[in-house]
Amino acid sequence: MATRRPRVTDWRLVVQSRLDRVRADLSALDPLDPLDPESARWREVAVEEAAVVEDMLTREESRWRTVASWWSGWHIERAWRSLHEAEIAVVAAGNGFLGRLPGLRGRVGEYLDDDDPRRVALDELRPGEFPLSVEREIVVDALRAAFDRSDFAHVGSRALRNKLIAASVVLFAVNTLIGLIGFLQPGFIPTCVGSERLPTVCPSGRDAAGTDVWLVQVLGAFGAVLSAVVLLLRRRPSLSPYVMIGYQATIKILLGASLxxxxxxxxxxxxxxxxxxxxxxAALLLWAVILGYSQQVATRLLDSYADRVMDQARPLPKAEGQR
Structure with a gap:
């Protein structure tokens, strides 16, 4: 009986590596302390949430359910949320936080503002100043707030991705319809240009032809491809489960053809x-390319918004002097 190969995607690789780390940290914990019953409960939570993550990574679904899951993103977000809970549980199951504080503060600082009370409490925490149960609550609250911010950002990323897909489908349908009309009814969509002082020229170089509209669309899409290349060159690497750059480039190309x-x-x-x-x-065709590239003026707003959404999902370390 043939076995199916496991699906490998960027987000699965990241989640799997962090899941392995959770299990390694869990196995490295000190023996249970009878005077600290909370530690045992947190270890149980870590094991349960790790099992949920494993199920999300290995779950097999039918083709239609796979498409629905991809659109809703529920398996990705469930895996990340359970992974975050498992990581919190492993930290909380420990008998102290002295060695973990630098890493915890760095992780929380990526998502929470400097004046957030939960981040302030974690920054001011001094091991041994409070009972272990109080220290644990401070750490857990700060981590949950940070991870919640990350999880909500994933939801925003998925919503933006789905909007880009819907817009791409609409633009593709409109471009196809316009191209078919131009092909079936040459001259119905006038693409020939002329004036009193200049001769009339058409994209195909002769009288209006059925391929004129498609030729303009192709050249407009080519101009948009040039701006998409610029987008690819300046894009930062991202480990977010939702990658927008392909959908942004598709919007640019389709919009370039329309414009x-x-x-x-x-x-x-x-x-x-x-x-x-x-x-x-030649001048007319060149203008088609230039007009296709001009969609960059409109899509720059989209690019800026997508950058903000992706930065929230995967924030970059603060630069020197930035507070």
Whole structure:
């Protein structure tokens, strides 16, 4: 009987490595202290949550359920939430926090503001100043607040990803419909440009043809690809379970194709008379490329918003002097 290969994705690799670390830390804990019953309960929680994470990583679903899970992201977010609870439980199960405080403060500092009372309490914690139960509550509250911020950011990332997918489907349908209309009814969507002083030129170099609209769309998409390459070059690596860059590039390419057609219509309507003159087929095609690249003006807002969402999901360390 053939066995199915386990699915390997970036988020699974990260979660699996951290799950292995949780289990290693759990096995390295000191023997149970009869005077500290809370430690035993936290160890049980760690084992239970680790089992949930393992189930999310290895769960097999039907094709349709896989698509639904991918869209809703429930298995990804359930795995991360359970992993976070397991990590909290392992920390809380220890008999002290002296050796863990630097790492705990660094992790909490990635997500919580400097004046957040839970972060302030953790920063001011001095091992031995309070009973172990009080120290444990301070640590657990701070970690949960930090992880909650991360988990909510994952939800925001998924919502943005789904919106980008929906917008891409709509743009693809609109571009396809416009291309089909231009192909079946040549000249119905006028892509030829002319004026009193300049001859009329068409994208195909002759009278209106069925491929004119598609040719403009392809060149507009090519112009958008150039801006997508710039996006790829400046994009920071991210270990977020939701990667936006592919969907952002798709939006740029499809929008570039649409704007190229709209721009050529504007040139043909004389909107730019006195400013732009198109004297040849090469000039018209070049303008299609330029108009496709011009979508960068509109999608820069989308890129900035996606950057903020991804930074919340996976914040970068603060720069020197930034507080």
């Amino acid at each position: 190229a057609v709209v721009g050529i219509l504007a040139l043909g309507a004389g909107v730019t008379t006195g400013l732009i003159g198109v004297a040849s087929q």
